Amino acid sequence: RSRAARQQHGCSEASPRATFLDRTDCEAIAGADVAPAGGLFLPTGAVVRPIALCRALLSHPRIALRREALPELDGRPVVLAHALAAESLCGELPLRAARGQLTHITASDASDAPRVVLCHQGYLTPAVDGIRAAGATYAFDERCDAHDPADDERNLVRHRITFPACGNALAQPIAGADTGVRALTPDRLPYVGPLPDGNACRDAYGALWRGGRSDTGAAPPQIFTPGVFVSLGHGSRGVATGPFAGELLAALWCGEPLPLPPDLVARILPIRALKRAATRGAERTR
Helix, strand or coil: CCHHHHHHHHCCCCCCCCEEECHHHHHHHHCCCCCCCCEEECCCCCCCCHHHHHHHHHCCCCCCCCCCCCCCCCCCCEEECCHHHHHHCCCCCCCEEEEEEEEEEECCCCCCCCCCCEEECEEECCCECCEEEEECCCEECCCCCCCCHHHHHHHHHHHHHHCHHHHHHHCCCEEEEEEEEEEECCCCCCEEEEEECHHHHHHHCHHHHCCCCCCCCCCCCCCEEEEEEEEECCHHHHHHHHHHHHHHHHHHHHCCCCCCCHHHHHHHCCHHHHHHHHHHHHHHCC
16 A cells, blocks of 8 residues: 555544645645645644754753753752763663754745645755755764765755655755754664663563563562653654653653553653563573
8 A cells, every 4th residue: 555545544634633635735735746646734733943942941940951970869850861872871771873964955935845844755844034954864873963965965866856846945055954863762762751770670670681481470560760760762753752751751750640641651661671671581592
């Protein structure tokens, strides 16, 4: 089944968050023929500048950003949200690097297509303050954040192939680029929740870690580092998943109802990585 067919099958036309549109409607909204097979339209979608968003959030009087080592715990929660630098404090939570670069394109005519964000194998934005963003590259296990002109060309070529009707926008001069290194988890879901205590977990899961079987078959207790939470491994989706992570961490700390379904919470708790390591170790020795 084609991508468009899967989208159409899984999308309710009555949904306020996503609507499947045919080719004609996509063209009317985007300003060009960008989806011959149709596509999903998210009417509440928006363009976000991550740096500006982070600065606005950090301006809150009750949020303090610290860049030094783990501070002394004084009863207040500490959230470790430092991407790949977490390897020094959370080394038992596997992370993988993925370098990415997005390209800024001069928007000489703001009326040029696209008039909405286009997402396919990357994304292309409408003009914002005279600039469009085209991104982004993905280079696994690369940690260099220096600008690479070849990545700009890769971004432009990909979008020229995918969205030929946006050729005029993509033909404008390059105005700059942003490069960063993402932190990914093995299963591509972020680590959000209490930080597991590796030694305590090894003791609790001892039989499994040594390749044996639990005597009782009961799951050992989940042991965490008191007062320490993590929000890591968001990859290239942090702008979307970060706010959910913040709501979840606040609910966990304050004992409030969780903002996500329990099955989804279980899939993103950091302790899953230690459980998986224990289980796989047991399987390899049987």
